[in-house]
Amino acid sequence: MNRVDLTGFLTLAKREVLRFVRRPRNTFAPPFITNVLYFSVFGVVLGERVGTVADVPYILFILPGLVVLGAVSNAFENASFSIFHGRWNEYIHEVLTSPLSYAGMVWAYVLSSALRGLLVGGLIAGVGWGIVSALYRPVPVEHPLYLIAFMLVITLLFASLGVVGGLLAEDFDDLTVMNQFILRPLVFFGAVFYSLGDLPPALRQVSLANPMVYMVNGVRYGFLGFAEVDPRLSLAVLAGMTVAAVLLDVWLFERGYGLTD
């Protein structure tokens, strides 16, 4: 990366980060409130009735899944919204008419969106930690390196997919559809609120086709130290998907998909 590209990349990345940092009411307050509600209703109220899952209190069991849910949906939403809004109002032309390389543009959008995912994930972990610690015991982090690796990979993956979403969307409704009808069902059926072991064998096999299962499983392994799928395999598959998604982003930018006539 030469000086022009580095400066251009850093400028675009800074612009993207400032966009969400300066609007905490729109970017950080909603996941904070939503997750306080999740932990209160699912964790505390229903958790009392559920008891333990895989030998841990239910509220602690769902914490890694809620962190994943918040992190990936915010990473996806940030990239898809930023690109689509720029396309809608055509100010993305400021970037497209610059000498910044297509790869530089993509990395700036992906990394800044992944950062938002990580910050929201950290926020949710903080909320969960506060509630769980107050009610039961401190939240463990059994495998911190795995936790960091999984969080990095899944936020990068969903930021990269968000770039694709932002390029494919034709109007704002398309963004809502992607988030509500694709992303959330996958997360909710991704073993956030239940253990794979509780499912009948046939459904368990079906669930293994859901990539969210591997993400939730991996982050849960990082926090709680147990996994229902081999975390190394999960990490490798997710890292491969992330590389493929970033390459797809660069290819779409080079082709001008959704960006040029």
Next chain:
Amino acid sequence: MTNALEIDGLRKQYGDVEALKGVSLTVPEGAFFGLLGPNGAGKTTFINVLVGLVRASGGDAYVFGNHVEDDYREARDRIGLAPQEFNVDRFFPIHEVLEHKAGYHGVPEDVAAERAERALKRVGIWDKRDTRFDWLSGGMKRRFMLARALVTDPDLLILDEPTAGVDVQLRRDLWELVTELNDDGTTVLLTTHYIEEAERLCDEVAILDSGEVVTVASPEELMDRGNDRIVVTLREAADAVPEAVADDDRIERVELDGDRLVAVARQGGLVAPDLVRALDREGFEIVDLEIRRTSLEEVFVDMTRQGEAVGDGESTDSAPSASAEPVAADASTDGGADDPNPEGER
């Protein structure tokens, strides 16, 4: 010296519509070049090919020797674009928008801040630096578009209808500023359908119609191709067109209107002395003589409506077509009125 623009057989097809039909042009470095054409002629498509917002279907375009697709980074770094549509980042105050734009072009942060300040002062809206674009007045928005094009210190400044919808004072301010830039060595490519603008500012103009270049010439040359009107007022009305006048091949048409004789001819300034002598020889007493020079606007209308090139042997295929501009260009917003989410609610 490298040309600022070298365009060879540039084509752009949108489905069945051919927006550019093999445009070829050369714009020398340092020129003030005008691109004239009616709506839908392909002017904006042409510009968007240069900056990478439209992919050509065929042909080649070079900016200072850099191919716009193969060497896109070098080509784009030389261009500053002030588009007709307001496509400005609405999340940030305008000084930050300029700093970002400079940064995308590799300008370090501290230098970008200086450049933003200089550009805003130059267009006269420095006191609005902390305002977001949506809150600027229409004239200020137009000034800002120019500031954004200048902040990267371009060698080629492209102005797409820069004075569309602005008042006379602002138009003159912008003309003055752009002329200064051109005097300092910046090549300027101006698209406009204000003919007066091209006549005043441009060294050379290309007339584009239905995606084709009808002609390329200086405004003066173009006006020479139009028909001037030589109006001679006689002491006494003539009964018929004098023979010497009717026999002059250079005169295309003669009309008698009371005591006035009106001869229509190209380069009226050259024909008028002979016409006066001929009338004098035939005993007419001349009390007044006026040569009404053809305007560039009349030449432009002639060329783009009649579908005929004047004088250079080139021809166009038809009268102006339906819009050949890309549909996407029409979808742009002006001031965010159509934006259901202007504040970035996500």
